[in-house]
Amino acid sequence: MKDPEVMEADFLIVGGGPAGCMAAIRAKELAPEMNVVVVEKAEISRSGAAGRGMDALNNVVVPGISTVEEYLEALEIVTDGVFDPTISRVIGERSFGILKRLETWGVQFPRGEDGNYIVNQFHPKGRFLVEMRGELKKILAREVKRAGATVVNRHTALDLLKDGERVAGAIGLDLTTGEFKVFIAPAVLLCTGGAARIGLPNTGYLHGTFDCPWCNGESWRMGYEAGASLTGFEYTARSSMTRDFNGAGQSTFIRHGAWLINGLGERFMERYDPERMERAPAGIRARAIIEEEKAGRGPVAFVFSHLDPGTIELIESAVFDVERPTMRDYFRNKGIDIRKDPVEVVMTEVYLCGGHGLAGLVADAWGETEVPGLFAAGDSLANPYGFLTGAMCMGEAAAERVVQKDYPSPTSPDTASKLKRLEEVRLRHDRGRLGVSLRDFEYKFRRLVNDYVAPPKSARKLQRFLDETEGMVAEQEDVPARGPHELMKAFEAKAGLFCARMAARASLFRTESRFGLYHERVDYPEKDDENWKTRVIIRAGMEGPVVEKEKK
Amino acid sequence: MNLSFNQESCTGCGACVKYCPGHVLEMGPEGIPYERYPDDCWYCGVCQVECPQDCITLLFPYLIR
Ligand SMILES: Cc1cc2nc3c(=O)[nH]c(=O)nc-3n(C[C@H](O)[C@H](O)[C@H](O)COP(=O)(O)OP(=O)(O)OC[C@H]3O[C@@H](n4cnc5c(N)ncnc54)[C@H](O)[C@@H]3O)c2cc1C
Ligand code: SF4
Ligand code: SF4
Numbered sequence: 001m002k003d004p005e006v007m008e009a010d011f012l013i014v015g016g017g018p019a020g021c022m023a024a025i026r027a028k029e030l031a032p033e034m035n036v037v038v039v040e041k042a043e044i045s046r047s048g049a050a051g052r053g054m055d056a057l058n059n060v061v062v063p064g065i066s067t068v069e070e071y072l073e074a075l076e077i078v079t080d081g082v083f084d085p086t087i088s089r090v091i092g093e094r095s096f097g098i099l100k101r102l103e104t105w106g107v108q109f110p111r112g113e114d115g116n117y118i119v120n121q122f123h124p125k126g127r128f129l130v131e132m133r134g135e136l137k138k139i140l141a142r143e144v145k146r147a148g149a150t151v152v153n154r155h156t157a158l159d160l161l162k163d164g165e166r167v168a169g170a171i172g173l174d175l176t177t178g179e180f181k182v183f184i185a186p187a188v189l190l191c192t193g194g195a196a197r198i199g200l201p202n203t204g205y206l207h208g209t210f211d212c213p214w215c216n217g218e219s220w221r222m223g224y225e226a227g228a229s230l231t232g233f234e235y236t237a238r239s240s241m242t243r244d245f246n247g248a249g250q251s252t253f254i255r256h257g258a259w260l261i262n263g264l265g266e267r268f269m270e271r272y273d274p275e276r277m278e279r280a281p282a283g284i285r286a287r288a289i290i291e292e293e294k295a296g297r298g299p300v301a302f303v304f305s306h307l308d309p310g311t312i313e314l315i316e317s318a319v320f321d322v323e324r325p326t327m328r329d330y331f332r333n334k335g336i337d338i339r340k341d342p343v344e345v346v347m348t349e350v351y352l353c354g355g356h357g358l359a360g361l362v363a364d365a366w367g368e369t370e371v372p373g374l375f376a377a378g379d380s381l382a383n384p385y386g387f388l389t390g391a392m393c394m395g396e397a398a399a400e401r402v403v404q405k406d407y408p409s410p411t412s413p414d415t416a417s418k419l420k421r422l423e424e425v426r427l428r429h430d431r432g433r434l435g436v437s438l439r440d441f442e443y444k445f446r447r448l449v450n451d452y453v454a455p456p457k458s459a460r461k462l463q464r465f466l467d468e469t470e471g472m473v474a475e476q477e478d479v480p481a482r483g484p485h486e487l488m489k490a491f492e493a494k495a496g497l498f499c500a501r502m503a504a505r506a507s508l509f510r511t512e513s514r515f516g517l518y519h520e521r522v523d524y525p526e527k528d529d530e531n532w533k534t535r536v537i538i539r540a541g542m543e544g545p546v547v548e549k550e551k552k
Numbered sequence: 553m554n555l556s557f558n559q560e561s562c563t564g565c566g567a568c569v570k571y572c573p574g575h576v577l578e579m580g581p582e583g584i585p586y587e588r589y590p591d592d593c594w595y596c597g598v599c600q601v602e603c604p605q606d607c608i609t610l611l612f613p614y615l616i617r
Contacts, residue, residue: 042573046598051573154575175575205615206591207574213594214574244616245595326597326610333617439591485575485589 004171004180004419007152008409009037011402012185014157014170014219015192016040017048018388019378021140022098022395023189028147030403036149039172039183041156041192041214041488045141048193049212049379050388052325054136055252055318056120057102057109058387059128060095065119066126068092074123075384078281079358080514081533082232083384086365087394091386094393099130105143108133120255123385124276129255131314133322136388155181156488157218158422160188160226160374161413167226167374168410171418173491178484180422182415186407187373189398190219190361191391194353194379195499197492199238199454200446201246201349206439210239210247210348216492217352217499219380223361224498228369229539231382231550232358233499233506234519236350236453239282240289240300243344248324253302253343254278256315260289261342262297283516289347290517301342312339349446350454352499355379355386358515359503362537366401367394373407382535425477429490432480441479442493445469449500453507455520462508469501502545506536509547554593558607559584568599568608 011027013020016038027036040047061071071092072085099117103109110131112118118131144151154175161169161184169184193215197206207213224230240260242249260278262268272288273280280288289300304312315338320328336343354360360382367375375398377383378391386394434441452465476497481490512528513521535550564583577599578588587593593613600608611617 042575043571046571046602047573052596052598052601203615205613207594208613208616209594212573213592246616324597325601326595326612329610330595330612333612488575489592 004182006182006184007037008035009183009185010035011037011187011189011399012169012183013038013189013191015048015190015378015380016044016141016144016151017191017193017378017391018050018136018140019191019391019395020189021144022392023191023377023399024144024149025147026396026399027403028149030400032148034403037152037183037185038144038149039152039155039157039170041154041175043153044144044151045138047137048215050137053322054388055132055323056255057099057130057132057389058122058251059385059389060099060130061092061128062096062117062119062130066128070126071128074125074128077124079384080281081529082358082514082535084382084535087363087381087383088386090365090397091383091390091393094396095389098389098392102136102139105139106134107136107139121279122251122255124279124281129251131318156491157192157222158491159418160222161410161415161418162226163410163413166372166410168413171422173484173487175484175488180419182419184410184413186409187375187402189375189377189395190223191376191378191380191395192219194351194355194357194359195220195496196351197442197446197496198352198500198503199350199449200443202346203244203246206442206446208246209351210241211351211353214492215379217495218491219376220361221495221498223369223374223376224538224540226374227371227540228374228376229362229537230360230502231362231535231537232354232360233352233502233538234510234536235358235515236455236503236507236518237282237353237357238286238347238350238454238517240285240345241348242327243346245327245330246346246348248327249319249343252315252318252323256311257307258302258304259306260300260345261303262292262300264297266297268292268297281516283518286347287517287520289345299344301344303342304338305340350449352503353379354381354383355390358382358384365397367398368401375402426487428477429479429481429487432478432482434475434478434480436479438479438481438486438489438493441472441476442496445472445497445500453500453504455517456522457507457520458523459508462504465504466501469497472497473501502538505545505547506538510536553587554590554595554611554613555587555599556609556611557584561605561607563605565604567602567604571602572599
């Protein structure tokens with residue numbers, strides 16, 4: 001085995017999404033001499049959830065429109081009281097500054113007739129969604145390069161390095177040559193997004209997920225194994241999205257006033273949340289849709305015909321020109337014209353996400369985890385419903401802390417043992433003793449997620465999932481995977497299975513029902529604020545995962 | 553097959569291969585890209601918008617079409 005290339009950095013950023021880009025820019029701005037390296041699985045100007053485009057900057061506290069206190073109140077409702085206000089406060093306070101920075105770089109925030117930003121409501125309370133246009137991700141990538149950070153594209157991070165208790169870097173896989181690459185750094189930011197490939201979409205198409213399918217919880221697996229804690233894994237989210245296409249739209253439609261109707265033409269949210277209607281918390285909306293289907297009143301759809309032509313144009317420009325232009329082709333192929341036709345809705349597969357859900361790494365106000373020098377930001381950090389703004393705010397915060405703390409370089413990173421282990425894993429995949437395809441392996445555990453982890457949940461089903469998948473964990477490295485692309489996918493599947501099992505454990509532990517549909521326990525149907533209005537934490541113990549309530 | 557490439561207008565510049573966030577595409581021996589890993593396509597449209605010749609049509613994966 002030839003010795004892998006070693007790259008040294010002062011600050012290593014794993015994942016070049018909005019969080020990672022903003023961290024790199026901020027670090028170089030404050031400390032131009034700092035050696036900042038971003039390792040990115042794809043090509044940074046088009047990678048991840050935001051690679052194609054985004055039509056709104058969620059969530060921004062725009063002066064004169066909302067306040068940080070209102071933002072926290074909205075989050076209290078959306079999260080059913082289970083969130084860390086420290087991080088959300090940081091996001092609220094920094095958010096408008098982020099918008100202003102983006103604007104100076106050329107991201108467009110169109111103004112309404114009154115000359116002000118167009119700010120809409122999606123949350124049950126308050127207006128925080130600012131209409132946005134332009135190539136956000138390309139602009140961020142350009143600024144990263146301009147700031148002088150080094151970007152290592154087409155490399156996927158596989159494992160973290162440690163030096164005693166501290167983080168010491170990471171090992172990546174070069175997706176072109178198939179070689180491992182070692183990154184030594186005293187500070188590491190994990191920001192590889194959320195985990196999309198957990199449940200199975202009802203199309204059965206593995207990559208037909210709502211969230212970005214190449215982001216699959218690798219920050220969580222790596223961070224947990226390095227000693228950081230996880231939270232919010234019982235928040236098994238499912239969104240209401242365009243049938244089969246399974247992506248984009250919901251937030252755009254709702255913030256511009258689209259209605260949800262059932263097969264009888266009734267605006268059924270009246271039955272479930274008459275005050276907030278379509279803007280009810282996501283879990284309540286999800287449950288309402290499922291109840292309507294169950295009662296035989298489906299199919300459920302979004303309708304737009306009551307909206308004025310200007311609003312419809314705004315929706316079309318948001319979705320078709322910015323967020324997901326392929327949806328225009330999709331609607332055209334299906335013969336859907338939103339001026340007159342309803343858009344049928346389907347509940348997506350279960351996914352886990354820190355930026356539009358509750359799942360993620362636990363960290364302080366700077367995004368630093370319990371592992372010294374190890375940070376998290378964006379959808380990998382538990383920053384409930386922080387979305388794009390949360391990702392960029394916490395990327396900035398992490399960078400500021402890294403510059404301020406000036407962590408000493410690692411003296412004895414565990415590179416040799418980690419490399420040896422990775423070589424063994426690669427060899428096992430290369431031999432492929434299990435003889436089943438990666439696709440079947442992934443399909444199987446994701447089907448089991450649908451059967452046993454997706455709500456409504458019960459102890460019996462959740463335990464069943466853990467029992468059924470235990471053997472899969474033991475044999476996952478024997479699934480044939482040859483060459484860098486397949487090895488990358490094997491690691492994605494491994495992280496997906498890890499996350500699904502954590503979701504089952506956290507769901508089993510929370511013996512109450514909360515978050516609308518997302519954590520509905522048929523064996524504990526009541527919400528129990530007295531005992532459970534708190535986060536569930538998972539950390540690695542001597543004998544496996546320890547699940548407990550957060551200690552205040 | 554999720555995509556079709558207009559073989560007449562494709563110059564083989566490789567932009568679609570470079571930017572596809574899912575490593576779905578590879579350059580074929582004739583200098584025309586092809587879907588090396590069609591099952592990994594998110595029908596995100598990045599290849600389409602990056603193609604300077606506008607020669608990619610998205611057909612969508614059969615299971616969602
Ligand atoms: C369909 C859709 C529409 C959305 N619309 C909006 C919107 O309009 N407004 C809004 O505010 N938010 C929106 N969001 C949410 C928003 O996209 C995310 O919150 C945001 O992109 C999070 O940024 P991030 O940097 O944490 O993660 P991502 O943007 O997902 O970036 C993660 C990066 O990590 C890379 N990566 C993954 N694994 C590895 C690895 N192992 N090694 C190295 N690199 C890796 C990925 O390639 C990617 O570049 C939307 C999300 C989706 C899915
Ligand atoms: S649509 Fe997206 S995932 Fe599919 S080939 Fe094009 S760039 Fe790649
Ligand atoms: S980007 Fe367009 S022109 Fe360039 S190789 Fe791809 S299909 Fe051909």
